[in-house]
Amino acid sequence: MTVEIPKSLAELPVGEPRWVGRRVRRTEDAALLTGRVEFIDDVQLPGMLHCAILRSPFAHARITSIDVSAALALDGVAAVVTGADARAWANPPRSAPEGWGALCIAAEKASFVGEPVAAVAATSRYVAEDALELIEVDYEPLDVVEDPFAAMQPDSELVHEDQGTNVMMQRVFTWGEVDAALAGAAHTFTERFRWNRLGANPTETYGCVCEWDPMSLDIVVRGAMQSPSSFALGRAATFGLASNKVRVVGHAHGGSFGGKGNARGTDIACMLSRKAGGRPVKWIEDRSEYMTAGASQAWDRHYEATLTTDAEGVVTALVVKLVDDIGASGDGFGAISAAKPLTAFTGPYTIPVARYDLTLVATNKVPASPYRGMGPPPHFFVLEQMMDIAARGLAIDPAEMRRRNFIPADRFPYTIPSGNEYDSGSYERVLDEALDLAGYEQLRKDQAAARAEGRLVGIGVASAIEPGVFDWNAYAIVGMPQTGVPEGATVGVDITGSITVRVGFSHEGQGQPTLVSQLVAEYFAVEMDAVRVVHLDTASAPPSFGPGGSRLGVAITGAVLGACERVRDKMATVVAAIMHCDAGDVELRDGRFRVAGRPEVDMTVAQVAGTMLARSDLLPEGMDPLPEATYVWTAPGRTPADEEGRAKSYLTAAQAVHVVVVEIDAETGVVEIVRYCLVDDCGTRLNPVVVEGQTDGSVAQGIGAALYEEYVYGDEAQPLTASFMDYLMPTINEVPAIEKREVVTPSPVSPLGAKGCGEGAMHTTPAAVMCAVNDALAPLGVMAREVPAAPNRVWNLLRSAGTQR
Amino acid sequence: MSEHTVEVTVNGVAYTATVDARTTLVDFLRAELGLTGTHVGCEHGVCGVCTVLVDGKATRSCLMLAVQADGLRITTVEGLAEAEGLHPIQEAFAEEHGLQCGFCTPGFLMATHELLEANPDPGDDEIRDVLGGQLCRCTGYQSILRSVHLAASKTRAQRAADAHA
Numbered sequence A: 001m002t003v004e005i006p007k008s009l010a011e012l013p014v015g016e017p018r019w020v021g022r023r024v025r026r027t028e029d030a031a032l033l034t035g036r037v038e039f040i041d042d043v044q045l046p047g048m049l050h051c052a053i054l055r056s057p058f059a060h061a062r063i064t065s066i067d068v069s070a071a072l073a074l075d076g077v078a079a080v081v082t083g084a085d086a087r088a089w090a091n092p093p094r095s096a097p098e099g100w101g102a103l104c105i106a107a108e109k110a111s112f113v114g115e116p117v118a119a120v121a122a123t124s125r126y127v128a129e130d131a132l133e134l135i136e137v138d139y140e141p142l143d144v145v146e147d148p149f150a151a152m153q154p155d156s157e158l159v160h161e162d163q164g165t166n167v168m169m170q171r172v173f174t175w176g177e178v179d180a181a182l183a184g185a186a187h188t189f190t191e192r193f194r195w196n197r198l199g200a201n202p203t204e205t206y207g208c209v210c211e212w213d214p215m216s217l218d219i220v221v222r223g224a225m226q227s228p229s230s231f232a233l234g235r236a237a238t239f240g241l242a243s244n245k246v247r248v249v250g251h252a253h254g255g256s257f258g259g260k261g262n263a264r265g266t267d268i269a270c271m272l273s274r275k276a277g278g279r280p281v282k283w284i285e286d287r288s289e290y291m292t293a294g295a296s297q298a299w300d301r302h303y304e305a306t307l308t309t310d311a312e313g314v315v316t317a318l319v320v321k322l323v324d325d326i327g328a329s330g331d332g333f334g335a336i337s338a339a340k341p342l343t344a345f346t347g348p349y350t351i352p353v354a355r356y357d358l359t360l361v362a363t364n365k366v367p368a369s370p371y372r373g374m375g376p377p378p379h380f381f382v383l384e385q386m387m388d389i390a391a392r393g394l395a396i397d398p399a400e401m402r403r404r405n406f407i408p409a410d411r412f413p414y415t416i417p418s419g420n421e422y423d424s425g426s427y428e429r430v431l432d433e434a435l436d437l438a439g440y441e442q443l444r445k446d447q448a449a450a451r452a453e454g455r456l457v458g459i460g461v462a463s464a465i466e467p468g469v470f471d472w473n474a475y476a477i478v479g480m481p482q483t484g485v486p487e488g489a490t491v492g493v494d495i496t497g498s499i500t501v502r503v504g505f506s507h508e509g510q511g512q513p514t515l516v517s518q519l520v521a522e523y524f525a526v527e528m529d530a531v532r533v534v535h536l537d538t539a540s541a542p543p544s545f546g547p548g549g550s551r552l553g554v555a556i557t558g559a560v561l562g563a564c565e566r567v568r569d570k571m572a573t574v575v576a577a578i579m580h581c582d583a584g585d586v587e588l589r590d591g592r593f594r595v596a597g598r599p600e601v602d603m604t605v606a607q608v609a610g611t612m613l614a615r616s617d618l619l620p621e622g623m624d625p626l627p628e629a630t631y632v633w634t635a636p637g638r639t640p641a642d643e644e645g646r647a648k649s650y651l652t653a654a655q656a657v658h659v660v661v662v663e664i665d666a667e668t669g670v671v672e673i674v675r676y677c678l679v680d681d682c683g684t685r686l687n688p689v690v691v692e693g694q695t696d697g698s699v700a701q702g703i704g705a706a707l708y709e710e711y712v713y714g715d716e717a718q719p720l721t722a723s724f725m726d727y728l729m730p731t732i733n734e735v736p737a738i739e740k741r742e743v744v745t746p747s748p749v750s751p752l753g754a755k756g757c758g759e760g761a762m763h764t765t766p767a768a769v770m771c772a773v774n775d776a777l778a779p780l781g782v783m784a785r786e787v788p789a790a791p792n793r794v795w796n797l798l799r800s801a802g803t804q805r
Numbered sequence B: 001m002s003e004h005t006v007e008v009t010v011n012g013v014a015y016t017a018t019v020d021a022r023t024t025l026v027d028f029l030r031a032e033l034g035l036t037g038t039h040v041g042c043e044h045g046v047c048g049v050c051t052v053l054v055d056g057k058a059t060r061s062c063l064m065l066a067v068q069a070d071g072l073r074i075t076t077v078e079g080l081a082e083a084e085g086l087h088p089i090q091e092a093f094a095e096e097h098g099l100q101c102g103f104c105t106p107g108f109l110m111a112t113h114e115l116l117e118a119n120p121d122p123g124d125d126e127i128r129d130v131l132g133g134q135l136c137r138c139t140g141y142q143s144i145l146r147s148v149h150l151a152a153s154k155t156r157a158q159r160a161a162d163a164h165a
């Protein structure tokens, strides 16, 4: 039977929605607030050992010998593993691009500072770290590949000798008649930009407890990963096991933002467990390990962009050349961040043709990982600076520049040159609301007055797209070919009418457990606390990916509603059999089954469930008596990528306009955010409180990206940012009040019209803040081309402009 | 390794234990006493996730050794509320969506507790000043600021009610 997922709140089987779309308090909060949620480091198992990892102090060095005998002899040490064990038991992991994966422990040579060289399992972490001190490793240092441009030279030292090059991928994608557009342009603007490494840094690092049974070879991994199913598949491939031999128990975890899950650490803990006879081994990544060797670093980018316009400032072509430093291997999947810009290459604009000249390079830095937004945030930083450069060059107001180029509301669905289709939008209205919220005209007057006093005040107006509901085909150009990312839910009613929903994702912070309760409570017209949500492991949950790529809210809505529809259909069949009518005439409304024209028919969901389970004699012949159903949702209408990478990939396209006012201290180069205003449109808001929370949090991360956060490497690719003392996370003092408004243009293609919104403002904030910084600097004739615009960089710019006093 | 006997009162319960000199207070609370509500975010004294009250003062339990707690009174997140139900500060964070992943939250709650004990009517600047040492990666702090204001008004109401009783 086909299942129609409701595309709007009005299609739900209730009069007035009580939960969905309402400002609902989260069901998960009480346990979190009282310290009762079990995070991975809280897990204690009988016989559990603790793992510590010895890491390379060199960015590039051959391992000539390793002696672990003293460590093994230490009281309390149960097992030690080295690269030899990794070679014996593990394959190099999958990677993007394929073929650039590295073993979980370096066997012949270390390729970045922090790469695992050996590991110990002992009775406590303290003892395990003591044992690391007793391991003797001899290294023969090699030339270090630090700079991606030098790395591309034919005489460069090689990170992966077997590849014969440090260039992981080099390709030019051309979408439309780009050369003709460039030749015929009225105006051409070209600029270079640099985006430095930064990353997710959730407050909880990664951790896991692993068991590898030496007899059955079954693996159980408990962990704080974002996607348990991907982790299970990855471990199975790495260890050459059937996928059903690996069971992953995803724990509630303290944030992720793309940067969580350390496959190497997990594989190491598994191997230690096997060596220790199958005892559970816990590995908790410490903050320095996370920052130097975890899923911590993303987007190390060198850009050159060209944007052309006609005489009126309408953009006619966009060319982006990117050299992305992926680091020592491809198993962090940082390369997918270079592919994702295809999903929104030309932003919210009608730019008709585009070219992407993409080079991925290996160096001796930690392998790049995903981070919130997965690549478009730096791309939009570049695009929005180019829009402003063009606006300045043509003396067009930046807000007007956007307006002239926005995709008009009547042209959706709209296919962009790089192939993706945007579902809906009201971009000009969002802009109007944002300008109104900010009081834009007055802001410009105030700015003129401030400039007359010699103050460096800047206003940024930027707009970007948030692609929502990811699909692997978006990353086809770096080797991720499939279409379809399943998310499932099982909805079951018990004999008393209580409803339980079984899902495969775990709590991460974006309120999806609450959303599941909202949806089911709405559908069957019960109270939210009557719905129980159970998070299952990969052996028992329906197919699930979990959060990522701004998808879970939309995907789980599809899954839960699909399962609810199936339960309803089953129950309607039962009601029809009992009441001797046609199932098509039975309607569920406000929690009761009724039949048109027969007022005597009035059964509650609980009554039908009770009947199904306790009176099988009343059921139609051969009917499954279980009042339960599973539905697995995948985004509809996705297409495989063509040879130029073009695909219908992400299902939804949210949009936002941010207006930011900054003032730069001419003495110190410090940028202060004076006002932050934004309007966003992510379709139907399933829980507005949660949407606003995602927006606020991603503005904060975007401000960090624009002004503070940077992983710095010194000579010989030595990491200089290994703690929060050196890597500057925004605190409550760096994040200003955020003034917000919303526009709601429902998606015509998604469950309930909701669009992916979890990555949120991260797409727009760095661009908007940098537009404001450059607006402040414009009168001086200098431009900030490098992110973050930290005080030292801005101060140098001011000095080069001769204004430094 | 030198071992020491410590006597501490945690959430009103007296404990006597033998610990290694190098055991941090947070490891002691979590591993020895099983009070896992206090989390660890950095072990460098920067993130504030591990904040507990030591004799009423907000303290980073990753930077303190268990032996240093000998004779002191400690309150952790488990000790904020009665056995069932939420403390007014917890209630305020729930109402204002002051948490997402919740990993940083115990630290914020304890720091807020110290702040409101000293001043149940703090302004934005004072809140920012006190919470400037607590990192949260999820919320962007807007909802935390609102939560603390709401917690303050709940605290004032409670005190007014207590004064009447």
Ligand code: FES
Binding pocket: B039, B040, B041, B042, B043, B044, B045, B046, B047, B048, B049, B050, B051, B060, B061, B062, B063
């Ligand atoms: S864990 Fe103690 S301050 Fe971060």
Ligand code: FES
Binding pocket: A203, A254, A255, A509, B098, B099, B100, B101, B102, B103, B104, B105, B135, B136, B137, B138, B139
């Ligand atoms: S709620 Fe996740 S770090 Fe604060």
